[in-house]
Amino acid sequence: MKPVNVGIIGFGTVGAGTVELLLANKEIITNRTGTDIIIKKIADLDIESDRGVSVDRSLMTTNAMDVINDPDIDVIVELIGGLTKAREVVTGALKNKKHVVTANKALLAEYGKELYETAFNNGVSLSFEASVCGAVPIIGALKNGLAPNRISVIKGILNGTSNYILTRMTKEGLTYDQVVQKAVEMGFAEDPPTLDVNGTDTVHKLTILISLLLGYPVALQSIYREGIVNLTPDDIRFADEFGYRVKLLAVARQRDNGIEARVHPAMIPKDSILARVDDEFNAIYLEGDFVGPSLFYGLGAGRRPTASAVVSDIMGIARAMRLGYRGFMPPLSHFSLQKEVAIHSMKDLHSAYYFRFSAFDSPGVLSMIAGILGEHDISISSVIQKGREQNSSVPIVMLTHEAREKNVIEAVSKINRLDIVSGPTVMVRVEED
Amino acid sequence: MKPVNVGIIGFGTVGAGTVELLLANKEIITNRTGTDIIIKKIADLDIESDRGVSVDRSLMTTNAMDVINDPDIDVIVELIGGLTKAREVVTGALKNKKHVVTANKALLAEYGKELYETAFNNGVSLSFEASVCGAVPIIGALKNGLAPNRISVIKGILNGTSNYILTRMTKEGLTYDQVVQKAVEMGFAEDPPTLDVNGTDTVHKLTILISLLLGYPVALQSIYREGIVNLTPDDIRFADEFGYRVKLLAVARQRDNGIEARVHPAMIPKDSILARVDDEFNAIYLEGDFVGPSLFYGLGAGRRPTASAVVSDIMGIARAMRLGYRGFMPPLSHFSLQKEVAIHSMKDLHSAYYFRFSAFDSPGVLSMIAGILGEHDISISSVIQKGREQNSSVPIVMLTHEAREKNVIEAVSKINRLDIVSGPTVMVRVEED
Incomplete structure (x- = not known):
């Protein structure tokens, strides 16, 4: 059996992990693929540093x-990250009729449409299991x-760094800044971890998942994004x-006739299985019309988990080559493009909400706030009001029944302008089911 | 594109669900496969009853x-269950060079080796995603x-009926018999649900998983089995x-140099994610050397979830046919058979244990029991002793540190023979990590 030759572009953390895995588990990889996979x-840019392999x-x-131009190479693995150079590398490889494996979620979220078309036109495949939740084989499952x-x-809980921060804040009562500082010191988080905590990384992954399900690439910008820094x-x-x-x-x-697509902090029931996804773990919960509720859980990032996903894609291509696949293995599920589906505006969202109002502790403040909510068709399901120090600011905390986001934004903006309110209202959506 | 023709053998619950799914989601199935799937x-035996499709x-x-003999049929779906007839049907289909999809875990656990070989020799595939945890795509993931x-x-929590029973016992404090009676009345469980509650069904599924991972069929009988009826x-x-x-x-x-393979009731930490798998849900937790800890969760049985797995297998075959696969798609991961791995005897198991001793409440009973445990190298990590009515039987409950099962069996047998002990000791293994 002719071996499958692989070229790796980008020898950083994941690149080194990929090489490590291909060498360490060579025997089972060959057994399970039916052919040798050779790093060609x-x-x-740096070919001097020691990567531990x-x-x-x-x-x-x-x-x-x-x-890219090596005629003996069958599969190109793009692990340089970023956009410009990665796009050039992937496009060049596809045009040279090489199958491509990538872990680059930003690239796929931004240029997915163009890259899928290039793959299609050149009769090769574009595989990206590692791009969403590293080791969780959600792309393959879908x-x-x-x-x-x-x-x-x-x-989905799709970003390990954010989940780690929220878990530490929950379990240790620390502030956002305290946890981030510690995580950066320990090498768990980038300094600063902007794209992780502001929701961008999660939006990239959700874009890829939705595109896969709908059968056509969805625009990144159509997904609402809100981060965790204000919690x-x-x-x-x-x-x-x-x-x-x-x-x-x-x-x-x-x-x-459309879909909601959004990334933001949310309150979920403590006893739900998703609430048990802690620390740096990722999970994707989904419901299908026949499959019912399902959950996939695992490590979303890191050298070894991401390498596992990359190598699983290489094995898939190698197996298909061995078995004589001819032509294109579709990266998306579409053959005839489906009709485009509208992504609803956030204003039309119906959700339950958590509010924390910062108000001066004067008589009538609760009734004033409740009055404005009522005017906007927002009904309260529970309230916590603590502290009774005259003339000081106290939090008034409440949960609402399901309300329309447009109304919520208007009501909160009106409440924030009240004299008795001392600071901006915190609003977190509640995902009950 | 030439459609793929399917023949379904067995039109019971899952058979009807499969037909329902192929019809209900025809458009997305065609889109995602790239070819039509036709029920030929x-x-x-019963072609009269209404199945709701x-x-x-x-x-x-x-x-x-x-x-089986229809020359136009490409894929045979075996859904009759049982052993003798199913074996005949699957073998006949494979010998006629038809791809086979089955949900029959007992068949695979019992005759897997023979059937895989027949598939191999005839250059066709044998797919069985539905055989382990219905809707949970664990076979594909592995x-x-x-x-x-x-x-x-x-x-793994691989049997929904048992898990439902244990969940109800936990949440409502009911006895095993009370829950089973209710479940049978509501149509959730077979009457009696013997193969579910005595561990047989779980052993079948574990056999399939281990065979897949090791790369050769493992003997069903080599897996230790203990059910839940005495809890x-x-x-x-x-x-x-x-x-x-x-x-x-x-x-x-x-x-x-070997593996443990066992099915029995076990105590797992309340705050582990596996402990959150309740009611009829199934889950498989696993650890890989690169992927780290992973969990797959979903419905393990039922008309629609099982149909989802069956149809996913049909789609996989149809896609491969469309793309020009030639030859055999391996049901197992082996190409060269791996060396057989020993399955350890249960006597050699090292585990922590929970014991409930039924003892007469007389002075010195705890020290007598603890003495025997100590003689057998079993050290106690905590004890609950409740009730102090003279001459009546009270439970003495304890957890041990890790001990050897051989020693535990000997110690318990010695304790059960003590005059101060009024009934057999209950022993449950503790899976700490």
């Missing part, structure tokens, strides 16, 4: 084009095991009193 | 051979997304006091 070339120096090059289903709901230990403690955990959630949900 | 024939009467036959990993631990609400309550939930667990674990 590795490109990186032993690689023949003659395989290394500083020129990505050496890899393309295969769950493929006959209409998926009506996805709820306080107080909010997390009040959530606990109400029976919730706070998570940075990606939500996609079929509604009438 | 359906065989069942509308099928052209001319497709129905009472003779399975009509389906074959694809997790394929590069050495899996060191599997812990009492007392044990579940004491487990709760110690911080555990009781689950019927399938465990496979790499140890030295």
